[in-house]
Amino acid sequence: VTPTIYSDHEEHFKPLNLLKNRKSLEAMVVEMQDPKAGVKGTEQKLNVTTIPHVIAGKDIIAWIITKMKVTQEEAEAFATMLVAYGYVYPLQNHKKLVMCNDSSLYRFQTPYFWPTQKWFAEDSDYAIYLAKRNIRKKGMLEAYEQAHYNHLNEWLNHKWDFIVMQATEQYKAGKDRQKPDRVVFDCQERAYWIVNRPPRRTHSALDCGPERLLNPNEEQVTGESLHLLPESLMLVKYITTYKNHDPFLAPCLPSNPWQTDHDAYWTLNMRRVEVPTKMRVERWSFSLFELLTDLRGRDDFKIFLKKEFSGENLAFWEAAEELKWGTASSMSAKAETIFKTFLAPGAPRWINIDGRTMGLTVKGLDHPHRYVLEAAQTHVFMLMKKDTFFRYLKSPTYKDIQKKALNPEAHNFSPAQLEQNAQNRSPGIDPVVLWQQEEEEKAKAAAASAPVDVKAMMSKIDRKK
Secondary structure (H helix, E strand, O other): OOOOOOHHHHHHOHHHHHHHOHHHHHHHHHHHOOOOOOOOOEEEEEOOEEEEEEEEHHHHHHHHHHHHOOOHHHHHHHHHHHHHOOOEEEOOOOOOOOOOOOOOEEEEOOHHHOHHHOOOOOHHHHHHHHHHHHHHOOOOOOHHHHHHHHHHHHHOHHHHHHHHHHHHHHHHHHHOOOHHHHHHHHHHHHHHHHHHOOOOOOOOHHHHOOOOOOOOOOOOOOOHHHOOOHHHHHHHHHHHHHHHHOOOOOOOOOOOHHHHOOOHHHHHOOOOOOOOEHHHHHHHOOOHHHHHHOHHHHHHHHHHHHHOOOOHHHHHHHHHHHHHHOOOOOHHHHHHHHHHHHHOOOOOOOOOOOHHHHHHHHHHOOOOOOOOOHHHHHHHHHHHHHHHHHHHHOOHHHHHHHHHOEOOOOOOOOHHHHHHHHHOOOOOOOHHHHHHHHHHHHHHHHHHHOOOOHHHHHHHHHHHO
């Protein structure tokens, strides 16, 4: 029986240090799959389908004992952690993420689903998976999956048509695969979501971290407070990422204008400042949403897309945002212009979206509203998020702005200087005024680039005479 291992005895548990070192851990998993020196896999029948590269739990544990020179108890605990973190998954009992020291069947998870790949398990991705599984199982989901499905249906109701459409397309694409490949991928995907969206009252290694190992033989936790929801992990990740960018947790550089009455912070962080700060540029790398929300970051992203001759997706996303926040009187005209520019056959800036999304969009344009382009905009956003955004972060454009970015030094004002700053305080510019100024500049630029109507100009001159 695998004993409960507590963090107080970490120094006596050799594999635990390996779990904390992700590179060494992944190297170990790769070595385990080596055809010559790794764990030997065989073909096994699962129901009526032959699955390749299947391994028995006892073979994995024996390999760990031989390779790492540890006791059987340590090997079983380490192997169970490999399952709990999603590097190995069971083929038969999916809910029980435990490595059994017997002939139970397991497979190595594909590296795409490894937790260190930082593929964030979003609600929309999980909703697509559940919708696809619901189609395949004809509505016969497990109880906890059905509860998640109902909750996500209510939570993401505004884009549920898009989710069902994506699920249907993935289901159709899966049917084109050979049956063994289809079964293997289904098992891999299900194992990933069992790790990241476990059933209620079950242990999750991602909730507590590798330094707090739990007894894997316990099937349930007594007490609601001991169960940490996946949302808590999301919160911890968010705080860790943004803690240096939170003015309550980190100082504002060069100084906090609310305390010092010095406006250098506002000047350095204007909406479209020529050279941004390092903290601002770093924030762009957190997500595509952060990049597009910052107008200065969006301008830099446009430069990258222009070099790649692929600015249509971002231009369409911006046009859809304008439609959402524009005036009601101009809504129909804007929707028609966007359709002619990006979606109509032979459009000058045509974007590539799938047929189902196009059908929903065209049907909605018969009676346009603010969110008529929501499905197409979400589709385009996901395309940029999964491809263009990561290429931008590796591009010379982003690296160049990182080098040029300013790193202001902290101001150290004396009491006398603080008093003088307060006396010289000037009223700030209202954000509405700044927005109006930007709109006027846009209008002037558009007018300057528009073709000149010579007849209209001559008639104006004649009237003045």
